[in-house]
Structures are given as C-alpha cells and as structure tokens.
Amino acid sequence: MSHPDTDAWTALFAAARTPRADGTAPDSIRPLFAADPARFERFSFRADNLLLDISKTAIDDRAMAALLGLAREAGVEAWRDSMAAGDAVNSTENRRALHMALRAPQGAQRATGGAAVAADVHGTLARMHAFTQAVHGGAIRGATGERFTHVLNIGIGGSDLGPVMAVRALVNPASPMTALHLGNVDGHGWRALLAQIDPRRTLVLVASKTFTTQETMANARLVKGWLAETLGEDRAATHMAALSTNLPACAAFGIPSERVFPFGDYVGGRFSMWSSIGLSLALALGWDAFERMLAGARAMDTHFLRTPLEANLPVLLALTELWHVNGLGLSRRAVLPYDERLRRLPAHLQQLEMESLGKRVTVDGRPVPHATGPVVFGEPGTSAQHSFMQLVHQGPEPVPADFILVAQPDHPWAENHRILLAHGLAQSEGLLAGKNADQVRAEMRAAGADDATIERLLPHRIFPGDRPSTTILLPRLEPHSFGQLVALYEHKVAVLGALWGINPFDQWGVELGKQLADPLLAELRATTPEPARHDASTNGLLREILRLRDEA
Numbered sequence: 001m002s003h004p005d006t007d008a009w010t011a012l013f014a015a016a017r018t019p020r021a022d023g024t025a026p027d028s029i030r031p032l033f034a035a036d037p038a039r040f041e042r043f044s045f046r047a048d049n050l051l052l053d054i055s056k057t058a059i060d061d062r063a064m065a066a067l068l069g070l071a072r073e074a075g076v077e078a079w080r081d082s083m084a085a086g087d088a089v090n091s092t093e094n095r096r097a098l099h100m101a102l103r104a105p106q107g108a109q110r111a112t113g114g115a116a117v118a119a120d121v122h123g124t125l126a127r128m129h130a131f132t133q134a135v136h137g138g139a140i141r142g143a144t145g146e147r148f149t150h151v152l153n154i155g156i157g158g159s160d161l162g163p164v165m166a167v168r169a170l171v172n173p174a175s176p177m178t179a180l181h182l183g184n185v186d187g188h189g190w191r192a193l194l195a196q197i198d199p200r201r202t203l204v205l206v207a208s209k210t211f212t213t214q215e216t217m218a219n220a221r222l223v224k225g226w227l228a229e230t231l232g233e234d235r236a237a238t239h240m241a242a243l244s245t246n247l248p249a250c251a252a253f254g255i256p257s258e259r260v261f262p263f264g265d266y267v268g269g270r271f272s273m274w275s276s277i278g279l280s281l282a283l284a285l286g287w288d289a290f291e292r293m294l295a296g297a298r299a300m301d302t303h304f305l306r307t308p309l310e311a312n313l314p315v316l317l318a319l320t321e322l323w324h325v326n327g328l329g330l331s332r333r334a335v336l337p338y339d340e341r342l343r344r345l346p347a348h349l350q351q352l353e354m355e356s357l358g359k360r361v362t363v364d365g366r367p368v369p370h371a372t373g374p375v376v377f378g379e380p381g382t383s384a385q386h387s388f389m390q391l392v393h394q395g396p397e398p399v400p401a402d403f404i405l406v407a408q409p410d411h412p413w414a415e416n417h418r419i420l421l422a423h424g425l426a427q428s429e430g431l432l433a434g435k436n437a438d439q440v441r442a443e444m445r446a447a448g449a450d451d452a453t454i455e456r457l458l459p460h461r462i463f464p465g466d467r468p469s470t471t472i473l474l475p476r477l478e479p480h481s482f483g484q485l486v487a488l489y490e491h492k493v494a495v496l497g498a499l500w501g502i503n504p505f506d507q508w509g510v511e512l513g514k515q516l517a518d519p520l521l522a523e524l525r526a527t528t529p530e531p532a533r534h535d536a537s538t539n540g541l542l543r544e545i546l547r548l549r550d551e552a
C-alpha cells in the first residue's frame with residue numbers, strides 16, 4: 001500500500017519497515033520490554049482514573065516520534081478545535097459535529113458551538129429531566145392510570161446501539177424502570193419483546209434522528225397499533241414520545257409537541273446517546289446516572305481539548321490504530337471487554353468506527369492512498385477466549401486487540417472477578433510473550449510425551465507472540481467511567497478522520513441498500529418479480545423466496 005508523499009508519512013513508513021538501531025524488527029515487541037524496564041511507565045497514560053496502556057505494541061520512541069509528527073502534519077489539534085468550535089467539519093453534509101456540546105456544562109460556550117447550541121442542549125436536557133422525574137414520580141402515568149414500569153426504545157443504528165450498550169452496562173437492581181429495545185425490523189424481535197411487556201405500563205420512545213428510517217417507522221407503526229388494541233386509537237399516542245430532529249414528521253405521526261424531545265442536526269447518529277436519544281437511559285437508570293454519564297464524557301472532552309498530543313488518550317489510541325493499519329498493514333481489530341456488562345460495546349464500536357472510518361476517498365474527493373478503518377469485532381472475555389481467540393493467537397496475521405479491564409466488580413463474588421481479570425491479563429501477556437519451540441518441548445517432555453509426539457505436535461503448539469494489544473483499565477464501571485470510555489472512542493474516531501483526511505461524520509455507504517430495497521419491497525408485496533430490474537442472482541433468489549413463501 002502506498003502512502004502520501006510527505007515527510008511525516010515517510011518517517012512513519014521508515015519506522016514501520018526498517019529494523020531498529022539495535023537490529024530488532026520494527027514490529028517486534030518483546031525486545032522493547034527487554035531493553036526498557038520502564039516501558040510500561042513510559043507507554044501508559046492516564047486521563048483522570050482511566051488508564052491506557054499501549055506498551056504491548058511495537059511502538060517505540062522512533063515510531064512514536066513519527067506518529068506524533070504525522071498528527072502535527074495533519075493538523076489534529078486545529079481540526080479538534082475547529083470541530084469543537086462548531087465549524088462544519090462534516091463537509092459532505094455541510095454540518096457541524098457538536099456531540100461535545102451535549103455534555104458541556106451550562107455557560108461553557110467556548111469550544112462547544114456557541115450560545116444557541118448551548119441553549120438548545122440545556123433546554124432539551126431540562127425537559128428530559130422534568131419528564132423523567134414526572135414518570136418516576138407517577139405524575140405522568142399510562143392511559144389507564146397505571147405507572148409506567150417499562151420503557152421501550154424503538155430505533156436502529158445510532159438510535160439503538162448506544163442506548164442498548166449503556167443500559168446493559170449501567171443497569172443495577174435499584175434502577176427505576178426496565179428498558180427494552182426494538183431495533184431490527186425483523187418481527188421475531190418484536191415477538192420476543194411482546195412476552196415481556198404490558199401496554200398499560202409501557203412507555204414507548206420512537207428514537208430516530210431523521211424520523212424516516214424505514215425499519216424504525218415500520219416498528220413504530222406496529223407498536224402504536226399494539227398500544228391502540230388495549231388503550232384505544234385515540235389514547236395510543238399518550239404512551240409515546242419521539243426523540244428526533246424532524247419535528248414535522250413527529251407531529252405527522254401523531255406525537256404531540258410536548259412529547260417530542262428534539263436535538264440538533266449537528267449530532268451524528270452514532271454520537272447521539274448523550275442527546276434526547278438517551279432518554280431511555282435517563283428513564284431506566286435514573287437522572288442522576290444519566291448526568292454522571294454526561295459528566296464522564298465531559299471529563300474526557302476536557303482531557304481531549306486540553307492535553308498535549310503526546311499525553312492525549314484519544315490521540316494516542318488513534319495513532320496506535322494508524323500504526324497498526326498503515327504501518328504494519330493490519331486490517332482487523334478485536335475489542336475485548338472483560339466485563340459482561342460491556343457486552344454491547346463491540347457492537348457500538350462497530351458502528352462508531354466502521355461507519356465513520358470505512359471511507360475510500362478523502363474530504364476533497366480524491367482516493368485515499370492507504371488503508372483506512374479496520375474491521376472491528378469483539379465479544380466479552382472470557383467468552384471470546386472460547387470462540388475466536390484461537391485466530392488472534394495463532395492465525396497467520398496478528399489482530400491487534402483492545403482489552404478493557406475493570407478493577408472492582410459490583411458484585412460480591414470476588415473469586416469470579418479474580419478469575420476474570422487473571423484471564424484478561426493472561427491473554428495480553430500471552431499475545432506478547434508467545435511460546436517458542438524450546439518451551440513447548442520442555443512442557444511436553446515434563447508431561448511425559450515421547451519425542452515423536454513432541455515433534456509431530458510442535459508446530460501446532462507454538463505461539464508466535466509479539467502480537468500487539470492495548471489495555472484500558474477502569475477502576476469501576478459506573479456512569480462516569482462509562483461516559484469517559486465511550487467519549488474516548490468517539491474522539492479517537494475524530495482524530496483518525498483528521499489523520500486520514502477523510503470525513504468521519506458522514507455515511508453515504510448506507511444509502512445504496514436503502515434505495516435498492518424499495519423496488520424489492522414492492523415486488524415482494526406484489527409477488528411479481530421484475531426480472532429486468534436485477535442481476536440474475538437477485539432474480540433467482542427473489543423467485544425462490546416467493547415460491548417458498550407461497551408454498552407455505
């Protein structure tokens with residue numbers, strides 16, 4: 001893969017492709033630890049209580065200097081400040097990217113888009129707060145006089161993944177309401193939810209930035225009909241609220257304005273859980289938890305805005321990714337939260353990162369001359385160890401991994417937590433250290449294996465090691481640290497946009513499928529394929545689906 005012809009990119013490629021001064025390979029990690037007992041101290045960084053350890057990567061002083069040079073050449077600081085100030089950094093949609101304003105304190109207008117945005121944000125927050133208190137206190141009740149016990153959020157993509165992730169991460173036995181989420185248009189999802197909710201006690205939020213997303217609107221109509229069956233046509237909407245930028249569409253759907261919680265078009269879907277899109281969180285977790293989550297994100301914003309590049313966690317996380325993707329040619333990354341409560345973090349990061357960074361042209365429309373966003377996948381540990389970690393340890397290509405560890409659990413089973421952490425640490429230790437032929441031979445001999453067996457199994461039992469990982473360590477998982485963590489990844493994505501010269505805030509790549517689905521839907525409704533429209537495979541599959549459906 002080529003690279004831009006600039007001094008900084010040339011220095012980066014030199015650092016990634018030529019041996020180090022001591023002769024070691026530029027992608028080796030073990031020699032860095034052997035040569036520098038203080039490597040952990042020098043390559044781990046803090047923002048408040050959150051620690052980022054990038055020492056288990058091949059980034060050395062030469063690579064770090066090249067990466068920081070690249071950040072300076074790309075104007076990362078100016079781009080960050082311009083984003084925060086409210087410039088239209090989302091240039092292909094002529095929009096601002098002001099998710100930081102959603103968690104800025106009242107009165108903090110500098111670097112958050114100005115007074116009008118602050119007034120919008122705090123006006124909506126005040127309404128969300130009052131609504132949450134009224135629902136919890138019973139002043140707002142269902143049409144039959146019962147209190148709301150469940151909140152059902154209907155939304156998809158950024159109007160679903162952030163809230164789902166946050167509820168799973170932060171719900172606790174004292175949480176005031178149960179949150180459920182309907183994302184997919186697949187009716188099987190709705191059927192599974194139906195068993196858990198009673199229309200008389202369920203508050204329904206239709207979460208859609210555009211209020212036109214086909215799947216969300218289909219689900220919203222379905223659920224409105226379900227409410228109407230019990231409550232009556234005229235009272236169904238009294239159990240609904242809308243979270244959107246499209247106020248006319250909310251009104252057309254029948255949701256009264258006092259139940260519409262707006263946000264500005266300066267908030268991207270995948271950055272929106274801090275806006276009214278987070279109302280299900282406030283209801284399910286309590287207002288205090290929601291505010292603490294915002295405060296955690298704000299703390300990370302402050303760190304991001306004020307900390308020099310060389311100690312700035314989002315910048316360092318972005319540079320580490322760039323090192324792996326462009327320096328070492330690694331196009332995949334695993335996200336491994338060692339905390340079951342973070343089980344939807346990988347899904348959220350898939351959208352946040354791949355929708356933002358899966359781009360092949362620069363902001364000004366030229367082809368990007370190098371790789372951009374990697375494929376992101378993940379699962380909580382230790383479960384991941386029993387599924388895909390085989391490939392990460394012994395597959396032909398390294399897969400950089402993010403380990404997310406939480407020091408203190410919120411349950412009383414200390415031994416379980418010790419086991420969990422031991423495995424999390426063991427994975428990154430094992431990826432780094434590997435196991436060589438001598439170690440395997442010695443182990444097998446000690447276990448009584450004969451020489452023939454040892455030699456036959458040797459290649460299978462060797463671990464190459466020198467495989468990179470980063471670790472993020474949180475003292476506890478609670479709303480504040482969770483807010484910090486999510487904002488860390490948001491800013492990482494923005495920084496990578498600047499480094500790669502791409503727009504991380506648009507998502508044109510999702511449009512084609514939406515366009516093509518419309519005629520297919522019409523053909524499925526009419527049960528008459530229009531062969532001229534499609535390729536032979538799509539025609540064949542359509543005919544087969546219609547045949548199988550008709551048989552049934």
Ligand code: F6P
Nearest residue numbers: 157158159208209210213269510
């Ligand atoms: O189709 C992708 C997308 O536009 C995402 O960017 C967005 O988060 C999701 O759809 C949902 O959009 P909306 O909130 O407008 O329904």
